[in-house]
Amino acid sequence: MVQHVQTSLAARPGTARAWVVAAAAGAAIVAAGAFTTVPGLLISPLHHEYAWDRGQIALAASVNMIFFGLTAPFAAALMERAGIRRVAAGAMLLVAVGALLTSVMAAPWHLVAYWGVLIGLGSGCLTMTFAAMITGRWFVRRRGLVTGVLSASSHLGQLLFLPLLAWSVDRFGWRPPVVTLALVALAVSALVALFLRDHPADVGAPPYGGEHVVAKPAPARGAARRTVTVLLDATRTGTFWLLAGMFVICGASTNGIMWSNWVPAAHDHGMHATAAASMLSLIGVFSALGAAASGWLTDRFDPRHLLAWCFTVRAITLAALPMVLSSTVQPSLVAVVVVYGLVDVATVPPVIALAQRRYGDDGPIVFGWANSAHQLGAGGGPSAFLGATARDLAGTYDAVWAVLCAACLIAALTALAVRAGRSDRG
Known part of the structure; x- marks a missing residue:
């Protein structure tokens, strides 16, 4: 009988709207994700066209990641105040403006301002914190699965756009791809405005898998104040520092090094940019x-055991990279790339789950701050800027791979020390 009631509720027309909302949110995350790998494609063209140092160009990627990370927790609180739909649609517009301005830039600081600041702010509103709010409001059942799918959406943007962008850069130069992405961002902004809704109560339906319509909470006042208050409360717990520490390492060993320096690192081994982008x-x-x-x-x-396995496997793949990179795509490189990819974003659902279990309604904001640590690790660690600088100084990325491998092993041990309960406040 209970199973029949749950099945009937899940099949009600209103609850199907949850999947429409998830799809619209996924489209926004896909579009924002497409911008994350573009700096790696721009390093060589901008270096040759303007004679800018690689470190100068990579600085824009680092600033982007830092603003991306710092925006996320405030965006979560702003969405509670102004609405998810308004903030998400506005964020896509900001990304589009940043990309269009980048196409007419003339100095390195322009790249930092347009790509680093504007796109960083816009895409920072469409992070996994955004995904956590969608799943927390719209899903009771399948929450972990939907979180995983939305977490994957960012990299789906790379899958859909990166090979085409790399080919376009080779054939037409770097400006047409940037303008194309700006137009995509404009289209997705309209899509979000049309189909995304803030809460199931807006359409008179329960969350997917829920038994009752949940009242929509009143708009939260003092969004910035609440964000800081939640942070201050969270910093009194050991769980927060463990999650943030792991995510610093996670950011440095994924977004920081791969999305900004992968193509140049592969090119150092003689690999063509298109082949590197395909990998x-x-x-x-x-x-x-x-x-x-x-x-x-x-x-x-x-979730703690999953995190430990993910970081351990990632450490192994990073240690293997210098041995498998070559001028051509070999089966050994494909194997390492596949394994690395499987654990690349796999850390996100366990961390979201731990934050929600430990901090309840404040979980999305706490995760937003942990995600800030992720992006600080990506932008400020041995990653985007320092990785490119190390390449300029030493002529190789080998030392960076070794440092990140060791850091991932530390993160694996840290995961096992996390407490999911509420007894670590002190």
Whole structure:
């Protein structure tokens, strides 16, 4: 009888709207994700066209990641105040403006301002914090699975756009791809405005898998104040520092090094940019699969154990990279890329689950701050800027791979020390 009631509720027309909302949110995350790998494609063209140092160009990527990370927790609170739909649609417009301005830039600081600041702010509103709010409001059942799929959406953007962008850069130069992405962002902004809704109560339906319509909470006042208050409360717990520490390492060993320096690193071994971009796209394919699988597993197993396995496997792949990179795509490189991709975004669903279990309604904001640590690790660690600088000084990325490998092993041990309960306040 209970199963029949749950099935009937899940099949009600109103509850199907949850999947429409998830799809619209996924489209926004896909579009924002397409911008994350573009700096890696721009390093060589901008270096040759303007004679800018690689470090100067990579600085824009680092600033982008830092603004991306710092925006996320405030965006979560702003969405509670102004509405998810308004903030998400406005964020896509900001991304589009930043991309269009980049196409007419003339100095390195322009790249930092347009790509680093404007696109960083816009895309920072469409992070996994955004995904956590969607799943928290719209889903009771399948929450882990939907979280995993939305987590994978960012890398799906790379899968859909990166090979085409790399080919376009080779054939037409760097400006047409940037303008194309700006137009895509404008289209997605309209899509979000049309189909995204803030809460199931807006359409008179319960969350997917829920038994009752949940009242829509009143708009939260003092969004910035609440964001800081939640942070201050969270910093009194050991769980927050462990999650943030792991995500610093996670950011440095994924977005920071791969999305900004992968193409130049592969090019150092004689690989053509299009082939290198295809390998990065392959990482995106398996990141999507890995994130979805991680979400499914998070519903069933201890998230801490999943995190430990993910970081251990990532450490092994990073250690193997210098040995498998060459001028051509070899089976050994494909194997490393596939395994790395499977654990690339797989850390996100377990961390979201731990934040929600530990901090309740404040979980999305706490995760937003943990995600800030992720982006600080990506932008400020041995990653985007320092990785490119190390390449300029030493002529190789080998030391960077070794440092990140060791850091991932530390993160694996840290995961096992996390407490999911509420007894670590002090």
